[in-house]
Amino acid sequence: MPFSASGRSLLAPAAPSFRIGGVPPKRSPEAARARIDELAAEVRRLNDLYYGAGDSPLPDADYDALKDELAVLVAEHPALEPADSPLGRVNAPSQLTGPTIRHARPMLSLAKATGEEQIRAFCERFAGQAFRVSEKLDGLSLSVVYRDGELEHVATRGNGEVGELVTDKVRHVIPELPARVDAPGRVEVRGEAVMTRSTWTAYNDTHPERPLTNPRSGAAGTLMQKDPEAAAAGGRLLRFVAFGADRDGAAIDVQGLGIEAAAQVVCADADSVMKAVHAIGARRDGLDYDIDGAVVRLHDPAAFDAAGSTSAEPRGAIAFKYPPEERLTKLLAVEWPVGKIGRVPPRARVAPVFVGGVTVENVTLHNPRLIRERDLRIGDTVAVVRRGDVIPFAGRSIPEDRDGSEQVIAPPERCPSCDSELEVRGAGEERWCLNLQCPAQATRRLMHWASRAAADMEGVGDVWIEKLADDGLLRRRSDFYAITAQQLVGYERMGEVSAANMVAAIERSKGLGLRRALIGLAIPMASEGVAKRLCLAGYERIEDLMAATAADLEAVRDIGAKVAESIVAFLARPEVRADIEALRTHGVVLDVLDEDRPVDVAAAGDSPLKGATVVITGAFTDPRSGAKVSRPEVTRLVESAGATAASSVSASTDHLLAGADVGASKTAKAEKLGVEVVDQARLWAWLADAGVT
Incomplete structure (x- = not known):
């Protein structure tokens, strides 16, 4: 949680207080000037941290709350807006530190909508036009330029007019981005570089001493690495998803270039737009990458260009932001369990709260640095966040709810199990027990x-x-x-x-x-x-x-x-x-x-399994002998047929291969995401067609 020089949380305005997302009280000009300067400085600092250093100390909702409060105060006192105000301009660091390039056309931010009425107002403004709705990926915007088929350069959004060149870094950390496309002239592809949830989890599992806070900051931080080859070798790989492309100024099909494109739906009116927005929100948890909203824009490129733009936002597009899945509860206690490799992470007990479809009583606090920066205390009212199947965490506290009985959370100096002195490691200030006999x-x-x-x-x-x-x-x-x-x-x-x-x-x-x-x-x-x-x-x-x-x-x-x-x-x-x-x-x-040995897919025949991503669940029996077949052996067979086996159902899953005694949760999730459920009779037929049984 950000703090002013006085130590007061910037998310907790001076009395009379108001909750995040509320309307700030009227202030005197002197008080308004002080608060505007304080908020503007903090938003600029956070922009520098995220867009300049790849660090994201605050959730989006908290960042938006600061910027929203600043906008309300400036609207009340326009003469007090500082010359370097972050409002009305693209979110960007104050300085670009690497080599730069000017964009052929500005890369702008999107106007934000948090309610259905704002989306409907947008649609009414362009009545009679078709709209395109797509996922708003939570990553780092990039411009990828090809010249006569060859990759010329890749640049970040930067300040919207000028971006930082990251071509060599992208070659290492986004290996799937093609170095060549089959298209003459100048082709520019714009999209988002994201770190998938599975990559983020795998990286944190192998780098417990310096975990990434979230996939969003993981993506930004990866492109800030000085040694991209080492970053890639260490597992920091990204995925590029395009949301538009043009050749010599004329819009072209992204998928025709062999580049992954964001899924999109074309809608005729506000009702169908909202239906598409809600459909994206419903499948949000099953995705392997984070999205924080849906983008609604004019489908016709000419109409989009004709709509024009402000200094920071195109008028022909708007982003609907989904609220994070969070509920308020009481932080009751903090425990410091010792992990199997010596890490001593903070784990909080909270008053039971129903969030994200389950009742939560234990949450993670990530690391001691986060506790300190967000000023979390025992006895605080905290917002518990749970997105998808991830472990719930305490996103923030509500300082204005304090009554003075709250206790500061002090990380242990000695191991709770063996009493040996703990070592402090990494940017997260994590505690580690080095005693192998603990x-x-x-x-x-x-x-x-x-x-x-x-x-x-x-x-x-x-x-x-x-x-x-x-x-x-x-x-x-x-x-x-x-x-x-x-x-x-x-x-x-x-x-x-x-x-x-x-x-x-x-x-x-x-x-x-x-x-x-x-x-x-x-x-x-x-x-x-x-x-x-x-x-x-x-x-x-x-x-x-x-x-x-x-x-x-x-x-x-x-x-x-x-x-x-x-x-x-x-x-x-x-x-x-x-x-x-x-x-x-x-x-x-x-x-x-x-x-566990390498499989040979070269000899496999054609079947629906070739090139598919599958999840295997339940018990399997060989139809010829009636003998049970272990899950690893089924995995080996489907991989021999050219499939890729994943551990959990997501939007990228093609088939859920279901044996006997399957639990309802995976099949329900598959149905929700539109993933085909394949019974074992059909699976064995596919394997026979592929010639691997």
Whole structure:
């Protein structure tokens, strides 16, 4: 949360107070001048942070609230608007630091609408015209220019008239943007560079010491990196989605250039426009990229040009901004659990609140820096935000609701589990426990090893792992395989049958293979994707990886220097090597399984699976033998047929492949997003057509 020099939150105006989104009270000219200067300076600072440094300390809604208040005050006191006011101009940093280029035509911002009446008023102003409605992607605007088919330059929006050249950076971090198009003359494509949610999550999983706040700031920050090749190698890859193109000034079809275009709907009137706006909002949560609204613009390029523009906005377009999914509740307490690799993140307990379709009682506060900057306190009224399936977080507090009983949140200086001194790391000022013998870390590593993604010890729950660890039966991963039914029977509520079942589940888990073993080891910075890439790269045994150098691992696609160094350092630890040797002694499979080896799609025939993105759910049975087929084997078969398997249903999913005993949530989400649900009878027919069964 931004603060003035006095320390007062800029989102909490001086008395009499008003809530965010309300109308500020009338002020004297002296008070109005002070507040206008304060707000203008803060908006300029935030513009510099986001558009200049790729940092987004505030959610859009909070930024908009500051700018809206400034606009209201300036409208009341126009003579007090400062010469360098951020109003009436394109959102931009005060200075462009890199090489620049002048745009052939200005790149402007869009007018904002937050209510249906504003959209209807816009449509009435252009009655008789057709409108185009598309997603408003939440990223960084780019201009991509080709000359006689060759990529000439890529520039940011900059100040609208002049943009910063980022051509070389884009070649690395947006690899899917074509270097050549089949079109003569000068072609300019305008669109948005976004970081997908899945890329953002994967990056944060492998860079816990310096996580990206959100995909939006991740996209902006990536294009500010001085070493784009290193950024790309570290997983900071972006996606470019175009919303328009022209050749020598005449509008052309974007998709004909081989560039991804934003989905759009052509509408005849305000009713159909609002229907399209609501349809985009309904599928918002299922997308793999963030959108913060829908863009409504005149469909005819000539009509759009004829409508003209102000100094900052085209008159022929407007953006409908969706409200974030947030509810107010009370922040009751803050806990600091120790993670399996030593990170000690803040986790808040809040009074139960229904938001985003679920009842929320625990939320993340991200990191200590965010707590400090937003001045979050125990006892505060806070806005809990939940978008899609992401973990809910406390977006902001409501300072004007305070009664003086609130408590400052103080990050711990010592580990809550082992009492060793914590290290402060990264821009987020995160706390880390470096004691490898920390009991909390050890127990969480054991829980992670037994989890479904790793050894998949069905029925061996966290409560039992914690009990066995407390009693000394479990200290390292290999200890699971030495547990006997006789040892378990002595515990309350553990009879002979339950004990035998648990031991049998542990025994079955021995066949996990190299990929899932790497996941279970919880190597810092090495995600599930890294484990899969190592298997696909040809590593057959865990001992092969233990013998590899950082340079060897860097040669694997999408594995950067930091990840490679982390893997080598982890596997070199004496206690890790001893545990791996003990796992081998117990008969645990640490070699690559056939299902994790590279698949050959060259010989696959044609089928609806080729080139499709699919999600696999439920239980599958071979129709010829009646034998059960494991999920990894089904994944391998569909990948052999040319499909890409994803973990969750989104708008980019082509088919949900549903076996038996499928839960209602995934099929309901598929129906909501218009994703085809394919039963296993049809799947086996497709696989047979592809020649992979």
